[in-house]
Amino acid sequence: MSQLSVRKREGRLSSETVAALNSDLAARFGNRFTASEAIRKAHGHTLTWLENEPPDAVVFAESRDDVIDLVKLCARHDAPVVPFGVGTSLEGHVNAPHGGVSLDLTRMNAVTAVNADDLDCVVEPGVTRKQLNEHLRDSGLFFPIDPGADASLGGMAATRASGTNAVRYGTMKDVVLSLGVVVADGSFLRTGTRAKKSSAGYDLTHLFIGSEGTLGAIVEITLRLSGIPEAIAAGTCSFPDVRSACETTIETIQSGLPIARVELVDALSVRAFNTYSKLALPEQPMLMVEFHGTEASVAEQARRFGEIAAGHGAGPFASATRPEERSKLWQARHDTYWAQMTLRPGARPFATDACVPISRLADCVDETLADIERSGLVAPIVGHVGDGNFHVSPLIDMENPAEIDAAEGFTARLAHRAIAMGGTCTGEHGVGQKKRAYMDEEHGAIALDLMRRVKASFDPTNLFNPGKVFYA
C-alpha cells in the first residue's frame, strides 16, 4: 500500500514556541490557563511508576468551545494536546513527552441529560462514575462500569475501561452509544445516534473508544444505563490455592451462571486488605463474588456458586445482602492499590494487567506465580477473573536499579505469556507508553499498519497525545 505514516515528533517544543503558545493561551483562557510547575507536574504525574513528563501548560476547559479553540490554537503552534480526566491511568497516558498542553476536562462535569425511558444518558467527559451514580440515585438506574478508581467517564471511554462488573455488564465498548469529539482541525462531530443499534456506515464510536486521546478529544458521551437489580448478594470464599479459585471461576462462567462480579484476590493481597481495611479474612486465595437479580434468582445463583466452589475445595461460602457489609467488602477491593503498598512500605507498585481466554486463565496465573517466585519479587495478584483478566503489582524500591530491571523483565514476560496464550498484553489498563513495545507482537505488522493509517488520516500532524499507543 502507499505510504501513510504517523508523523514522528522528536523532543520537546522550543522555549520560543512555549513562550508564544503560553502567551496565546493566557490571552484566550485567562486564569483557566496555567504554567505553574506544580500544576504541570500534577498533570503529568499519574498513579504510574513511569517518569513524570509534564506538559508546558495546563488549560481547564469549561465548554466544547473552549476545547475547539484550544485545539485550533495548539495546531497553530504545532503543540501537542494531551486530554486529561482525573489522572488515574496507570500506563503514562497523560504524560507529555513532547510537551504541549494538558487539556484538563474536570470542569466539564455536567450530566447533560438522563433519558430514563431509553435507559441512557448524556454526560460531559469530566463527570466521574461515582458522580453519575449519585446523580442517578433516585431514578432506579445505574451506570455499571466500575474500574475501582473514581475515574472520569471521558478517560474511561478513551482507555476502553472495564473493571469488576464487566463479566456481566461489559466494558466501555458495550455501554457507549455515541461520542462527541473534537478532532485535529477543531471540528466537532458525533459518532452515532441514541438508537440502540445501527447499520449506517463505519463504526466511529468504537474507533474513538480506546484510542487514548490520540485521535481527538472526547467532549460528550452518551451512555447506556442499567436498571438497579431488585436484589444483590455478595460474598467471599477462600481456596487452598490460586488454581482452584481460577477453576471455580471457569466452571461458573461455563455453566452460564450470570454472575455480576467475580474477583480473584491472592493470599498476599488478602493480607494487605486485612492490614489496610482492618478485616480478618483468612490469608488464603479468595474469590469475591456478587450476584444481581430477583430475590429468588440471587439466592439460586449463590447456592449454585457455593456448590461449584465446594467442588474445588473451597471453604464455606456465605453471601451478604446487607448494603453496609457489601460496601465494606468492595471498598476493600477498590483500595487494593493502596492496600498493596502496605506490603512493602516505601515501594512503588509496578501495576500491570493481562487478559487471556478463560480456558487459559489458571495456566497463565500459575505460570505467573512461578515467575514471581523465580524473580524474587513481592508481587500481589488480583483480577477480574470472570473475564480472564488479572493484575499483578510488583512492589519495587525505585532507588534500586536491579529491582526496576527485574520488574520490567517480569512485566514483559507476562505480556508475552498472555499473547502466546491467545490473549492480550492489556485487558483494561491500556497501552500508554510502555506497552507500545508489545503492539507488534500482539497485532502483527499489518493490523498495526492499519491503526497507524487511521491515526495518520485523522491527525496528520500528530497533534493529539503523541507518543502513546504505538511508536510513530
Added chain:
Amino acid sequence: MSQLSVRKREGRLSSETVAALNSDLAARFGNRFTASEAIRKAHGHTLTWLENEPPDAVVFAESRDDVIDLVKLCARHDAPVVPFGVGTSLEGHVNAPHGGVSLDLTRMNAVTAVNADDLDCVVEPGVTRKQLNEHLRDSGLFFPIDPGADASLGGMAATRASGTNAVRYGTMKDVVLSLGVVVADGSFLRTGTRAKKSSAGYDLTHLFIGSEGTLGAIVEITLRLSGIPEAIAAGTCSFPDVRSACETTIETIQSGLPIARVELVDALSVRAFNTYSKLALPEQPMLMVEFHGTEASVAEQARRFGEIAAGHGAGPFASATRPEERSKLWQARHDTYWAQMTLRPGARPFATDACVPISRLADCVDETLADIERSGLVAPIVGHVGDGNFHVSPLIDMENPAEIDAAEGFTARLAHRAIAMGGTCTGEHGVGQKKRAYMDEEHGAIALDLMRRVKASFDPTNLFNPGKVFYA
C-alpha cells in the same frame, strides 16, 4: 484537514480490461472462475428491488490464499472486488455498478474451531447461521444472532446484522471477537485475540463490522457463543392498535424484563402470515415474544409480560414451551418476506428499515402508518421493536413508475423521520446503494469525512465494493 478522499470510479471496466482480467482469472482459478451471464446475474441479483448490476466474473474461493490471490490479481487489473455471501442483503450490497469480480465465499464454509470452554468458535465466512447452530447442536451452546434469512456469517459481520434475538443477545457488533481480513494489497490480518476484552490499541474489529465489504474481505470470524437456556417459552398477544403494542414493548424494556424476542407484526402482516403459513391468528396487531431462562424465571417473565400487555388492552397472552409450537411461530415470522408478497401477487417488496430510541418508537410507527395511508401504499410493518427497530415493505408494481416514485418518497420520508427522532436510517439492513443518500444527514459532514478518510487510507484505489456506504 488535508485532502484525503475516496477515489471515484466512473462507469464499468472496458471490454479489453475484462478480457485480460478474465483470462488471468481462468488461469489461476480454473473452473472456480466463471463469466456465465446467468451466474453473474445471480451474484448481482439479491432480494432487493434495486436494478441488477452484475459483476464481470464470479470466482468461488475455497481458501484464504484464493482470496489473497484474487485481491492481488484484481488490484493488478484495477478491477473491483465485491465480496458475496449468500445474497440475502436488501440494499444492493452485492451489486457491481463498476463491474469487477464477485468473490463468492460460500465454499469457505468450515467451522474451524469450537472452543466450548471459552464459549467461542472460529468459522469461515461462508458458514451460515443455521449451519453453525446445526454444528453446535450437541454442545449445549448456540449462536444467537438471527436476522431471519439463513445468511452467511461473513455477510452478517459485514452488514452489522442483528434480528429477532438482538434485544437480549445484541447484534453482530456484540458477538464478533475478532476478524481475519484480506486487505487491498492482499495482506491478511487478524483484528483481535480470543481474550474477552482488551485495551490494546484501536478497535479494528468494529471498524470492519458493518463496513459492507468496502475495507477488505472477511475470511475468518471468531464469534462469542451463548449457553442454550434451560427453558424457552414463546407466545403471541393481539392488540387493539399498533400504538398499544409499541407501548407494551416500551414498558417491558423499561421494566428490565430480560425478554429474548419481542416482534411487532401489524394487522396486514398477520393476514399475510395466515395465508402463507396457514395459521389462524386474529388479524389485529400482534406481538410475538420469547423468554429464555430457568423454568421458574421463564414462567415469571411470561406472567409479568402478560400483566404489562393486559394493561395496554391486549387480548389474552398464552405462552408455549413445546419446541414444535415455537418453531411454527418463528418460521412464520422468518417467512415474512415471502408471506407479505401474498398480499399483492406480482408486486415486489421495497423493504426498508429504521431504528429510533425506544421512547420514540410508538410515535415513529404511528406517523409512518399515517404516511402509508396518505401515500395509498400497501405497506406491511414488522419489527424488532425491543430495539426500536422496524421494517416496512411497500408492495410495488414495478411496471408502474408512479408507484415506484411513491415508494421512494415514502422510504425517504421514513429515513428523515427516524433521523429527526434521534435514530438511524437503518437499524440492520445496512447502507448499500440507496441509503447513501441519508449518510450526510445522519452523521454530519465531519463524521462522514472521517469515514471517507478510513476508506481512503485502507483502500486507496477503491478496490473493495466501490459505490457502497457513501458516494465517492
